[in-house]
Amino acid sequence: xxxxxxxxxxxxxxxxxxxxxxxxxxxxxxxxxxxxxxxxxxxxxxxxxxxxxxxxxxxxxxxxxxxxxxxxxxxxxxxxxxxxxxxxxxxxxxxxxxxxxxxxxxxxxxxxxxxxxxxxxxxxxxxxxxxxxxxxxxxxxxxxxxxxxxxxxxxxxxxxxxxxxxxxxxxxxxxxxxxxxxxxxxxxxxxxxxxxxxxxxxxxxxxxxxxxxxxxxxxxxxxxxxxxxxxxxxxxxxxxxxxxxxxxxxxxxxxxxxxxxxxxxxxxxxxxxxxxxxxxxxxxxxxxxxxxxxxxxxxxxxxxxxxxxxxxxxxxxxxxxxxxxxxxxxxxxxxxxxxxxxxxxxxxxxxxxxxxxxxxxxxxxxxxxxxxxxxxxxxxxxxxxxxxxxxxxxxxxxxxxxxxxxxxxxxxxxxxxxxxxxxxxxxxxxxxxxxxxxxx
Amino acid sequence: xxxxxxxxxxxxxxxxxxxxxxxxxxxxxxxxxxxxxxxxxxxxxxxxxxxxxxxxxxxxxxxxxxxxxxxxxxxxxxxxxxxxxxxxxxxxxxxxxxxxxxxxxxxxxxxxxxxxxxxxxxxxxxxxxxxxxxxxxxxxxxxxxxxxxxxxxxxxxxxxxxxxxxxxxxxxxxxxxxxxxxxxxxxxxxxxxxxxxxxxxxxxxxxxxxxxxxxxxxxxxxxxxxxxxxxxxxxxxxxxxxxxxxxxxxxxxxxxxxxxxxxxxxxxxxxxxxxxxxxxxxxxxxxxxxxxxxxxxxxxxxxxxxxxxxxxxxxxxxxxxxxxxxxxxxxxxxxxxxxxxxxxxxxxxxxxxxxxxxxxxxxxxxxxxxxxxxxxxxxxxxxxxxxxxxxxxxxxxxxxxxxxxxxxxxxxxxxxxxxxxxxxxxxxxxxxxxxxxxxxxxxxxxxxxxxxxxxxxxxxxxxxxxxxxxxxxxxxxxxxxxxxxxxxxxxxx
Numbered sequence: 005x006x007x008x009x010x011x012x013x014x015x016x017x018x019x020x021x022x023x024x025x026x027x028x029x030x031x032x033x034x035x036x037x038x039x040x041x042x043x044x045x046x047x048x049x050x051x052x053x054x055x056x057x058x059x060x061x062x063x064x065x066x067x068x069x070x071x072x073x074x075x076x077x078x079x080x081x082x083x084x085x086x087x088x089x090x091x092x093x094x095x096x097x098x099x100x101x102x103x104x105x106x107x108x109x110x111x112x113x114x115x116x117x118x119x120x121x122x123x124x125x126x127x128x129x130x131x132x133x134x135x136x137x138x139x140x141x142x143x144x145x146x147x148x149x150x151x152x153x154x155x156x157x158x159x160x161x162x163x164x165x166x167x168x169x170x171x172x173x174x175x176x177x178x179x180x181x182x183x184x185x186x187x188x189x190x191x192x193x194x195x196x197x198x199x200x201x202x203x204x205x206x207x208x209x210x211x212x213x214x215x216x217x218x219x220x221x222x223x224x225x226x227x228x229x230x231x232x233x234x235x236x237x238x239x240x241x242x243x244x245x246x247x248x249x250x251x252x253x254x255x256x257x258x259x260x261x262x263x264x265x266x267x268x269x270x271x272x273x274x275x276x277x278x279x280x281x282x283x284x285x286x287x288x289x290x291x292x293x294x295x296x297x298x299x300x301x302x303x304x305x306x307x308x309x310x311x312x313x314x315x316x317x318x319x320x321x322x323x324x325x326x327x328x329x330x331x332x333x334x335x336x337x338x339x340x341x342x343x344x345x346x347x348x349x350x351x352x353x354x355x356x357x358x359x360x361x362x363x364x365x366x367x368x369x370x371x372x373x374x375x376x377x378x379x380x381x382x383x384x385x386x387x388x389x390x391x392x393x394x395x396x397x398x399x400x401x402x403x404x405x406x407x408x409x410x411x412x413x414x415x416x417x418x419x420x421x422x423x424x425x426x427x428x429x430x431x432x433x434x435x436x437x438x439x440x441x442x443x444x
Numbered sequence: 445x446x447x448x449x450x451x452x453x454x455x456x457x458x459x460x461x462x463x464x465x466x467x468x469x470x471x472x473x474x475x476x477x478x479x480x481x482x483x484x485x486x487x488x489x490x491x492x493x494x495x496x497x498x499x500x501x502x503x504x505x506x507x508x509x510x511x512x513x514x515x516x517x518x519x520x521x522x523x524x525x526x527x528x529x530x531x532x533x534x535x536x537x538x539x540x541x542x543x544x545x546x547x548x549x550x551x552x553x554x555x556x557x558x559x560x561x562x563x564x565x566x567x568x569x570x571x572x573x574x575x576x577x578x579x580x581x582x583x584x585x586x587x588x589x590x591x592x593x594x595x596x597x598x599x600x601x602x603x604x605x606x607x608x609x610x611x612x613x614x615x616x617x618x619x620x621x622x623x624x625x626x627x628x629x630x631x632x633x634x635x636x637x638x639x640x641x642x643x644x645x646x647x648x649x650x651x652x653x654x655x656x657x658x659x660x661x662x663x664x665x666x667x668x669x670x671x672x673x674x675x676x677x678x679x680x681x682x683x684x685x686x687x688x689x690x691x692x693x694x695x696x697x698x699x700x701x702x703x704x705x706x707x708x709x710x711x712x713x714x715x716x717x718x719x720x721x722x723x724x725x726x727x728x729x730x731x732x733x734x735x736x737x738x739x740x741x742x743x744x745x746x747x748x749x750x751x752x753x754x755x756x757x758x759x760x761x762x763x764x765x766x767x768x769x770x771x772x773x774x775x776x777x778x779x780x781x782x783x784x785x786x787x788x789x790x791x792x793x794x795x796x797x798x799x800x801x802x803x804x805x806x807x808x809x810x811x812x813x814x815x816x817x818x819x820x821x822x823x824x825x826x827x828x829x830x831x832x833x834x835x836x837x838x839x840x841x842x843x844x845x846x847x848x849x850x851x852x853x854x855x856x857x858x859x860x861x862x863x864x865x866x867x868x869x870x871x872x873x874x875x876x877x878x879x880x881x882x883x884x885x886x887x888x889x890x891x892x893x894x895x896x897x898x899x900x901x902x903x904x905x906x907x908x909x910x911x912x913x914x915x916x917x918x919x920x921x922x923x924x925x926x927x928x929x930x931x932x933x934x935x936x937x
Binding site for chain 1: 634851
């Protein structure tokens with residue numbers, strides 16, 4: 005058989021080669037599958053870790069506000085009432101929890117103190133209550149229904165992150181407290197709903213993850229994107245026009261070209277060192293300021309914008325330029341009046357993609373001090389550009405460095421917010437390309 | 445006067461100049477724009493440019509030079525005996541700036557009259573107390589020399605800003621008037637404007653060079669500074685990394701380089717086979733439908749910020765490897781490990797390798813495929829024996845670019861690789877254990893430069909030497925890769 009082969013019978017050799025062929029295809033498919041599976045695992049891990057951050061547990065209680073403690077002079081003047089600090093308010097909240105527990109028939113277990121019952125409410129709540137009273141001085145002396153943040157552990161219990169087994173090991177919460185939480189749920193005092201404060205409120209200190217929000221970080225990122233847009237777009241477009249339309253082929257042009265392609269591949273951390281050494285230490289700009297972050301990100305984004313702009317200038321056919329020159333336009337007029345408008349959609353797309361990259365960049369911002377704890381909102385631009393602020397990706401990093409497990413949830417939630425921004429930006433870029441792309 | 449107002453004023457002058465010059469040009473032509481040399485707007489633009497360019501250039505220069513002059517002039521006023529033990533001129537200077545800005549605030553709030561602020565004597569008034577009243581806290585009592593320096597600082601800064609305002613506005617007005625004077629129907633406004641615009645374009649293009657120069661200069665200066673305090677040979681050949689801010693640190697780069705290269709190696713072991721096979725399958729086998737779905741999906745991986753990968757390493761991959769690999773085998777205890785960082789970085793690099801290789805494989809001429817298939821080779825034989833060898837230089841270039849990415853990557857290693865340096869002096873087994881935490885060059889740059897830093901200590905300055913080393917390595921890899929890819933492209937074009 006093996007000596008005379010027929011086309012109708014498959015020889016060993018062919019069979020082997022076909023098997024190799026099949027295996028090879030299989031490897032390729034596996035590689036693609038690995039890539040896609042990695043993407044799915046990555047995204048689902050972030051989503052499952054972070055979705056909790058968009059829900060928040062609130063406790064509604066009737067709090068009595070005794071006039072003799074909050075307003076000793078009795079004339080309801082907010083200025084005078086400011087002398088009572090948050091320490092004056094937290095006992096009131098504790099008493100409110102105890103009172104409500106009594107109403108619901110709570111039998112105090114041995115070893116539990118009223119303090120432990122008050123601990124179910126966030127430490128932030130005292131400040132919340134104080135602000136409310138100072139804004140509405142007339143409520144002093146009455147009993148009001150007020151909604152307060154629950155403690156991070158209680159919040160975790162409502163979301164299934166904390167259970168009784170966990171509470172045995174955790175010094176911040178114990179099983180009896182969770183029993184009380186169950187009772188309060190029955191009594192209708194606990195409610196879990198969408199967490200708008202996560203998107204608007206500023207960062208909070210290490211013990212109160214339940215109060216931490218992204219407000220300052222989102223504002224800081226927005227300021228930086230504004231700086232990048234207003235610097236990188238004009239400079240990038242101008243540089244591309246020169247290189248694509250006017251530059252003679254000489255050593256200088258070559259040098260610029262080599263520089264641009266290298267800058268695109270320089271590690272981002274090196275730009276952070278540049279920002280620290282030049283903008284902060286040499287030029288004396290303030291640390292943690294969006295202007296410095298914006299400048300550093302501008303330098304990083306420039307190569308992306310230049311490459312995209314040059315590609316779209318190149319795709320405008322020469323006949324357009326020739327026609328303009330033919331009817332007497334100068335070279336500058338041909339470029340600015342005809343080529344540039346036709347290349348605009350491509351330039352815009354490239355700019356948005358560059359901005360999206362800049363939005364997610366973290367490492368250089370760490371070096372220019374954006375990791376600092378910032379609780380104050382920056383003021384309006386242009387002064388706001390010089391105020392300390394945080395940035396979305398840096399806030400994520402910041403939260404992962406904190407001990408409380410509640411911050412892990414917050415960090416993943418912040419990543420979701422970041423990804424939503426990126427998806428929106430990229431979708432806009434794709435839509436622009438679809439809508440305006442022209443084939444010549 | 446804040447900067448914003450100066451800018452608005454200059455812009456207003458330019459706008460007035462625009463209309464004035466345009467009108468004058470039109471008037472000389474008797475209202476008939478056909479007689480003008482250039483279109484009327486060019487006369488206006490000429491006025492705008494001559495008002496803006498010189499005044500803004502002087503403004504920028506002034507803003508850079510004035511603080512430098514102030515610094516050196518005022519620092520010279522402080523006699524040596526004022527500088528206490530353990531302090532430095534820089535620290536005193538920051539006091540000076542703080543007092544000066546405190547006095548400004550006091551005058552602004554009306555707590556002090558302007559005369560009082562400049563005539564203040566520390567022998568007669570307690571400056572620290574007065575400033576505390578307006579919310580400026582000082583660390584120590586104010587010495588007379590320091591207060592005098594602060595007052596000098598204030599007066600120079602004030603007169604400097606005043607002169608700046610005068611000079612900038614005068615330049616703007618002069619420029620506008622000069623352009624207005626020249627606006628005549630025979631004036632070649634378009635040529636002038638176009639030349640100026642070309643100059644601006646060239647300036648914009650040169651920013652790339654300035655950036656590179658800025659990077660190199662900033663790191664070089666501080667690196668030189670570092671090497672004057674710490675021996676270069678111990679930095680480049682030291683096998684121990686143990687910084688200590690109290691002094692007597694061991695700052696050898698080798699453990700960090702080893703960590704960096706080891707993690708990069710693992711990342712490449714993941715990314716190169718997966719990326720390459722994905723690219724081959726996508727360009728040679730996949731139908732248009734699969735391609736349309738798979739290619740963008742894999743490219744999404746490239747658009748995800750590295751902080752997301754870092755979080756993935758920290759929350760998912762690290763604990764998984766620790767619980768199912770490191771602890772059962774007894775090789776490690778921590779979630780931070782070389783393998784964690786390497787695997788996650790590998791995922792990040794997949795789209796990088798695959799899209800570069802895809803381009804390169806597509807650039808191999810179709811005739812080579814046809815020739816091989818025509819001789820009876822199967823598709824996989826064609827790929828392995830014809831296409832890949834032909835594309836090899838390009839693929840090597842892509843791998844080099846990926847390597848440079850891996851070496852320079854920061855967030856994944858900061859969050860996934862740990863902070864302990866590789867212990868090269870403890871033997872080979874310790875150094876190549878992939879489940880051990882190992883720190884990298886980029887991680888150390890971040891940790892040495894964040895938080896409170898003292899730019900005179902070698903423990904801080906070492907970050908610049910590390911940065912420069914990183915820059916040189918990645919630059920070398922990039923240049924080599926681009927050279928190889930370019931050579932390869934030329935071969936087929």
